[in-house]
Amino acid sequence: MTSRVVVLDYGSGNVRSAVRALEHVGASVTLTADREAALGADGLFVPGVGNFHACMAGLVAxxxxxxxxxxxxxxxxxxxxxxxxxxxxxxSTEPSLMPIDGVGEWPGHVSRLLAPVVPHMGWSTVEVPERTVLFDGIRDERFYFVHSYAAHSWDLPEPDGPFAAVAPSVTWATHGERFVAAVENGPLAATQFHPEKSGEAGLALLRNWVTSL
Incomplete structure (x- = not known):
């Protein structure tokens, strides 16, 4: 059965490449902000380009x-x-005339990369944990990054006790310093890089996600 994916259309910039990439890996894709469509889809893809606070304002709207x-x-x-x-x-610590809080699914703030050259723009390898769905078969590949800010630590405590959920799988990358490149946390996953701009490796990652829906 074909997985239905909604790419959330909240004004975050050019998302056509994401729509095309998801269609290429076999998803039935709709670009929309319609609530019922977003809730009913098998997967929700949340893009984001530009300033953190501007993206959050659009997301809230x-x-x-x-x-x-x-x-x-x-x-x-x-x-x-x-x-x-x-x-x-x-x-985020990114400057803004109208700062706004993030969604808050994960603790911590994103901050500017401490690196000789910012933004981090180009292809980088990633450090993939042993347990992964997104990076199955593509652990040693490079992915395309374009960003100046990132999460530099992972502050979610390890689950404990007999009823604890499975711990998130966190993937790291380095540009001047180590930062979070991807997270797989139950139904919630994210990448700092652009899989839709990462060639065959990015398509493989999107295919892994779509197949898991």
């Missing part, structure tokens, strides 16, 4: 945080990409 919360409460998969990953944290 489209009721994005509540859509994400509602989907996750029902175990419905969500994939955030680039700033679409950053907004899943509590906030």
């Amino acid at each position: 489209a009721d994005g945080p509540r859509l994400i919360d509602t989907r996750l409460a029902g175990g419905r998969p969500v994939l955030g990409v680039c700033v679409g990953m950053q907004v899943l944290f509590e906030g």
Whole structure:
């Protein structure tokens, strides 16, 4: 059965490449901000380009945080990409005339990369944990990054006790310093890089996600 994916259309810039990439790997894709479509899809793809706070303002206007919360409460998969990953944290130190909090699915803030050259723009390898779905078969590949801000630590405590959930799988990359490149946390996953711009490796990652829906 073909998986139905909604790419959330909240004004975050050119998302046509994401739509084409998801279609290429076999998904039936709709670009929309319609609440019922977003809730009913097998997967919700949250893009993000540009300033964190501008993206969050657009996301709030489209009721994005509540859509994400509602989907996750029902175990419905969500994939955030680039700033679409950053907004899943509590906030960002990126300058803004009208700062706004993040969605807050994960603790911590994103902050500017400490590197000789910023933005980080180009192809980089990643450090993939042993347990992964997204990177199955593509552990040693490079992915395309375009960003100046990132999460530099993972602050979610390890689950404990007999009823604890499975611990998230965190993938890392390095540009001047180590930062979070991807997270797989139950139905919620995200990448700091752009899989839709990462050639065959990026398509393989999207195929892994779509196949898991």
